[in-house]
Amino acid sequence: xxxxxxxxxxxxxxxxxxxxxxxxxxxxxxxxxxxxxxxxxxxxxxxxxxxxxxxxxxxxxxxxxxxxxxxxxxxxxxxxxxxxxxxxxxxxxxxxxxxxxxxxxxxxxxxxxxxxxxxxxxxxxxxxxxxxxxxxxxxxxxxxxxxxxxxxxxxxxxxxxxxxxxxxxxxxxxxxxxxxxxxxxxxxxxxxxxxxxxxxxxxxxxxxxxxxxxxxxxxxxxxxxxxxxxxxxxxxxxxxxxxxxxxxxxxxxxxxx
Amino acid sequence: xxxxxxxxxxxxxxxxxxxxxxxxxxxxxxxxxxxxxxxxxxxxxxxxxxxxxxxxxxxxxxxxxxxxxxxxxxxxxxxxxxxxxxxxxxxxxxxxxxxxxxxxxxxxxxxxxxxxxxxxxxxxxxxxxxxxxxxxxxxxxxxxxxxxxxxxxxxxxxxxxxxxxxxxxxxxxxxxxxxxxxxxxxxxxxxxxxxxxxxxxxxxxxxxxxxxxxxxxxxxxxxxxxxxxxxxxxxxxxxxxxxxxxxxxxxxxxxxxxxxxxxxxxxxxxxxxxxxxxxxxx
Ligand SMILES: [Zn+2]
Numbered sequence: 139x140x141x142x143x144x145x146x147x148x149x150x151x152x153x154x155x156x157x158x159x160x161x162x163x164x165x166x167x168x169x170x171x172x173x174x175x176x177x178x179x180x181x182x183x184x185x186x187x188x189x190x191x192x193x194x195x196x197x198x199x200x201x202x203x204x205x206x207x208x209x210x211x212x213x214x215x216x217x218x219x220x221x222x223x224x225x226x227x228x229x230x231x232x233x234x235x236x237x238x239x240x241x242x243x244x245x246x247x248x249x250x251x252x253x254x255x256x257x258x259x260x261x262x263x264x265x266x267x268x269x270x271x272x273x274x275x276x277x278x279x280x281x282x283x284x285x286x287x288x289x290x291x292x293x294x295x296x297x298x299x300x301x302x303x304x305x306x307x308x309x310x311x312x313x314x315x316x317x318x319x320x321x322x323x324x325x326x327x328x329x330x331x332x333x334x335x336x337x338x339x340x341x342x343x344x345x346x347x348x349x350x351x352x353x354x355x356x357x358x359x360x361x362x363x364x365x366x367x368x369x370x371x372x373x374x375x376x377x378x379x380x381x382x383x384x385x386x387x388x389x390x391x392x393x394x395x
Numbered sequence: 396x397x398x399x400x401x402x403x404x405x406x407x408x409x410x411x412x413x414x415x416x417x418x419x420x421x422x423x424x425x426x427x428x429x430x431x432x433x434x435x436x437x438x439x440x441x442x443x444x445x446x447x448x449x450x451x452x453x454x455x456x457x458x459x460x461x462x463x464x465x466x467x468x469x470x471x472x473x474x475x476x477x478x479x480x481x482x483x484x485x486x487x488x489x490x491x492x493x494x495x496x497x498x499x500x501x502x503x504x505x506x507x508x509x510x511x512x513x514x515x516x517x518x519x520x521x522x523x524x525x526x527x528x529x530x531x532x533x534x535x536x537x538x539x540x541x542x543x544x545x546x547x548x549x550x551x552x553x554x555x556x557x558x559x560x561x562x563x564x565x566x567x568x569x570x571x572x573x574x575x576x577x578x579x580x581x582x583x584x585x586x587x588x589x590x591x592x593x594x595x596x597x598x599x600x601x602x603x604x605x606x607x608x609x610x611x612x613x614x615x616x617x618x619x620x621x622x623x624x625x626x627x628x629x630x631x632x633x634x635x636x637x638x639x640x641x642x643x644x645x646x647x648x649x650x651x652x653x654x655x656x657x658x659x660x661x662x663x664x665x666x667x668x669x670x671x672x673x674x675x676x677x
Contacts, residue, residue, distance in 0.1 A: 223442070
């Protein structure tokens, strides 16, 4: 979790606190004067950004880097440079902070880059609030699926319940993935059931899960059978997933565009 | 037995190597940036490589319970190519990164004026950033190259104890040791230096400031040579403590001068199983 300035002040020693004060002041100053003298030079606060863990402790590096970005009101050019020229840890801090910067959807290419990575630390950082706000449905569904593939806990996916609810296409992708796993004799990740549980909540009363005659495995033998959101492979129809009728308090909401 | 391989090019190696290295006792390594076999034609190509040494490769190593650090530099061979020399201007922003524990590999290849310039400039960068330097000695005309290297180091602002002279052998070990620098030996499957010759050198010159590496890369090489030297040392009568000094404490002391070594990586069986690499990608 990212810590606030106040929390950091309470935890950092004197030298680290002094370093942070100077670094934040530099960041604020550089925010006002964004011009750079050459292609390979960086404003001083960006060098501080790299060294944050060595001065404030590796456990505070994410928080300190995030504060620097906010304090510098980092524009897209800085955020992009810090991401593109950053170590994995520096990239992660950029991803974790995007929603706190005034960037609109302009930083989406960075999130898309991280979602193409196989480094699970980057994937986990890429599915935060910024992705929840800005990723289009196709990219967002693939991000969720990637988490399941790479075993990034779906708890990392911001507003998962919100965006998954009633997403029939996501349900289809999850079902196909589960069948592929089952066919390979491998366990279906527990998190897949979690996501499916979020998907199903919208259909309260409209479909009864577990009663459909079709599953992908059977339909592949007997020809395509249209499937609804609640139609999932046998292996997934267990007590672990809350059925729509278990959640009457959930008011169906419109599917996000 | 714990082993630190202070010079190995993992970008050129497979996950099988990581697993075998872990099983042999390797818990930490340093990957110097170097020549990739195919000449590069622009600085951007270096930057992608540096980024890999600071991003993907440490992640890959961590999946096998091995701590990964790197050294960054414009290597001697490509220091002669004007298309690549702008890398020197970009190095300062890379040398502030957490995973960088030295400037390297620098040194001489053919002893040209361009190599003189790159070596001196990068020794200064090391001094400016509080980093040690990994200096390779040339494969051809080695002894003359070593003397010239030591002269340049003497003229630099970097104290000799911040320098590791690498790829040494019987003919160069004395001059290197006398210079006050650390002495590095790359153990290869044939020709250049083998584990039994290494044991003899340790017997004649002691274990202090002596460092052994596999220098494994895309060529004929063996990432388990560090372990083989350890076994040969024990067989020749060296103690477990001698082995630990040469294969762990010495490289930790040398690269530790950067203040950036992070050696606590969880063992592979403690990691969340089944991530993308353990499964062979997706
Ligand atoms: Zn090398």
